[in-house]
Amino acid sequence: MSPNLPFQLKNPSLFKDQSLVNGNWVEAASGKRFDVVDPGSGKVWASAPDNDANDVDAAVKTAHVAFESFKKVNPRQRAQWLLKWDTLIRENRDDLANIVTYETGKPLSESQGEIDYSLGFTWWFAGEAERVTGTVNTPAAPGRRVFTVKQPIGVAAALVPWNFPIAMILRKASAALAAGCCMVIKPSPETPLSVLALSELAAQAGFPKGVLSVLTTSLENTPALSEALCRHPLIKKVTFTGSTRVGKLVAKLCADGLKKVTLELGGNCPFLIFDDADLNQALTALMGLKWRHAGQACITANRVYVQSGVYDKFAAMLKEASAKLVVGHGADKKTTMGPVTTPRSLDKALSQVEDAKKHGGQVVLGGGKVMGTSGYFFEPTIILGATKEMLITEEETFAPVLALYSFDTEGEAVAAANNTSMGLASYFFTKNIDRTWRLLENLEAGMIGMNTGNASAAESPFGGIKESGYGKESGKDVAIAEYLITKTGTLSLE
Ligand code: NAD
Numbered sequence: 001m002s003p004n005l006p007f008q009l010k011n012p013s014l015f016k017d018q019s020l021v022n023g024n025w026v027e028a029a030s031g032k033r034f035d036v037v038d039p040g041s042g043k044v045w046a047s048a049p050d051n052d053a054n055d056v057d058a059a060v061k062t063a064h065v066a067f068e069s070f071k072k073v074n075p076r077q078r079a080q081w082l083l084k085w086d087t088l089i090r091e092n093r094d095d096l097a098n099i100v101t102y103e104t105g106k107p108l109s110e111s112q113g114e115i116d117y118s119l120g121f122t123w124w125f126a127g128e129a130e131r132v133t134g135t136v137n138t139p140a141a142p143g144r145r146v147f148t149v150k151q152p153i154g155v156a157a158a159l160v161p162w163n164f165p166i167a168m169i170l171r172k173a174s175a176a177l178a179a180g181c182c183m184v185i186k187p188s189p190e191t192p193l194s195v196l197a198l199s200e201l202a203a204q205a206g207f208p209k210g211v212l213s214v215l216t217t218s219l220e221n222t223p224a225l226s227e228a229l230c231r232h233p234l235i236k237k238v239t240f241t242g243s244t245r246v247g248k249l250v251a252k253l254c255a256d257g258l259k260k261v262t263l264e265l266g267g268n269c270p271f272l273i274f275d276d277a278d279l280n281q282a283l284t285a286l287m288g289l290k291w292r293h294a295g296q297a298c299i300t301a302n303r304v305y306v307q308s309g310v311y312d313k314f315a316a317m318l319k320e321a322s323a324k325l326v327v328g329h330g331a332d333k334k335t336t337m338g339p340v341t342t343p344r345s346l347d348k349a350l351s352q353v354e355d356a357k358k359h360g361g362q363v364v365l366g367g368g369k370v371m372g373t374s375g376y377f378f379e380p381t382i383i384l385g386a387t388k389e390m391l392i393t394e395e396e397t398f399a400p401v402l403a404l405y406s407f408d409t410e411g412e413a414v415a416a417a418n419n420t421s422m423g424l425a426s427y428f429f430t431k432n433i434d435r436t437w438r439l440l441e442n443l444e445a446g447m448i449g450m451n452t453g454n455a456s457a458a459e460s461p462f463g464g465i466k467e468s469g470y471g472k473e474s475g476k477d478v479a480i481a482e483y484l485i486t487k488t489g490t491l492s493l494e
Contacts, residue, residue: 007331009098014197016197017049018048019196020196020200020203021062022066023208028050029051029052039376040105040329053224059215063183066208066211070152076130081205082126082174085122088205089170092201095197096194096197099197101330101338106292106294107336108331110293110338111330121167121171124458129179132179134150135147139490143492145491146491147488150485152179153236153483153484154181155235155236156172156239157185157238158172158173158186159240159242161188161243162187163296166194169198170198175482182212182213184235185215186214187214189222190342192214227253238250241265244266247469263470264471266468267298269426270416270417270443272426272439275310276431279310279314280317283317284453285429286304286318287318288453290402291322298468302392307408308406308408311406319365323365324336327339327370327379339375341376345399346399348395348398352395355392356390356392356403361387362383365379378399380400381402382404385406386404421467422468423444424447424468429451445468447460447463447464461478462475
């Protein structure tokens with residue numbers, strides 16, 4: 001199909017709009033397709049195969065055949081393919097960034113930043129591939145030795161969201177491929193082409209056919225296709241990133257087959273600023289964390305708790321800096337904040353703002369949709385005087401809406417921060433070293449940013465606690481372990 005793209009690709013081979021099964025680019029068995037929309041204009045610019053549950057079996061079975069060979073490939077070869085993939089992604093950074101921007105809406109500089117961050121995973125897991133080791137020990141019973149060996153678990157299914165399509169795939173697939181597993185990916189209906197382009201580069205890097213497969217699908221067919229994937233007997237591992245609501249559904253589907261599951265779920269992350277904080281440092285971190293991708297990151301700051309002594313000062317600093325944001329199409333170089341990715345997000349943001357106003361919240365910046373455009377734009381919005389009764393306290397926002405709460409004591413701040421079912425990331429800013437240690441101990445989250453908004457990297461374990469999920473992605477040993485089984489061998493020496 002010869003595409004008429006709204007942007008130029010230097011490497012046209014990256015425009016892939018068919019599913020990838022057993023190394024072949026294919027249509028859905030039904031022949032149906034669904035539209036891909038540019039959130040910055042609301043216009044359809046491409047389409048992808050609308051696979052349904054009937055398309056799952058062929059993809060999984062061929063992935064299983066590929067697995068039977070791939071598991072025997074030595075880890076250094078797997079690492080070399082990962083490094084080649086890394087190089088190709090680097091070389092095609094601008095093209096990939098364009099596709100990401102036209103699918104997610106985020107500014108081009110952010111799409112490039114996502115790719116740079118994601119390359120940490122290919123690089124890191126290339127190293128991890130060779131460091132998978134077993135153990136040997138001498139048990140209490142005489143005349144025996146006990147060995148453990150690690151083996152790839154089998155074909156994994158990956159269900160991923162739309163907000164960071166490159167990062168989500170590289171974090172999952174790099175670990176799986178390093179371990180010797182094959183993977184069938186179901187991208188979000190909003191971002192199929194980013195994932196397909198990435199998979200084309202995996203094929204160019206030399207990964208054998210069937211090692212990485214991609215089944216694109218529409219919003220309508222998503223539940224049935226996902227269920228068929230999770231229930232397929234040859235899928236031995238499911239890795240899911242997305243909302244807590246869907247994560248629980250996936251866990252239930254996998255429970256029937258007792259499948260190993262990783263769940264990276266919702267955030268609702270607190271951001272604490274104490275009187276003794278460096279307010280400029282806190283502001284820089286918050287500006288990056290909150291407005292990036294228009295607030296649509298799982299680890300974004302959702303609830304900002306500011307100690308009463310600096311509340312007014314910080315609120316004024318935040319308003320002044322945020323008022324300078326340039327909201328626009330992601331491909332426009334002047335843009336510093338793009339649209340939200342789906343119209344659903346606009347309605348949710350609006351309902352949270354209206355609810356906050358009803359509860360006495362003061363909107364000092366923004367507060368509504370940007371009018372006069374067909375793109376999905378929401379104004380950067382700041383609500384002062386937020387309280388625990390507001391919807392925005394309970395619900396993850398996933399839009400450019402920021403609520404500021406005031407607190408007096410550290411105990412009060414920690415209690416408020418932890419008063420949520422989620423536990424993905426927490427951030428705090430203080431120059432008091434004793435408090436730093438206490439907060440690290442007492443905040444209920446899987447990742448803690450201490451005087452920084454950057455709490456995630458390939459070399460550190462990524463994942464939440466409470467209803468933000470379980471299992472770790474990235475980091476030493478723990479992430480690759482999600483794709484391995486441990487086999488114990490007991491040898492008699494007699
Ligand atoms: P989502 O839960 O709606 O979708 C995630 C994936 O599940 C997508 O592939 C989607 O197509 C699929 N899906 C949707 N409904 C389904 C159903 N009924 N059955 C099976 N699969 C279904 O989430 P989203 O809107 O794409 O992403 C936003 C959410 O993801 C936020 O809650 C965010 O915090 C979370 N998230 C978490 C992390 C993390 O690492 N913890 C990272 C990014 C996003």
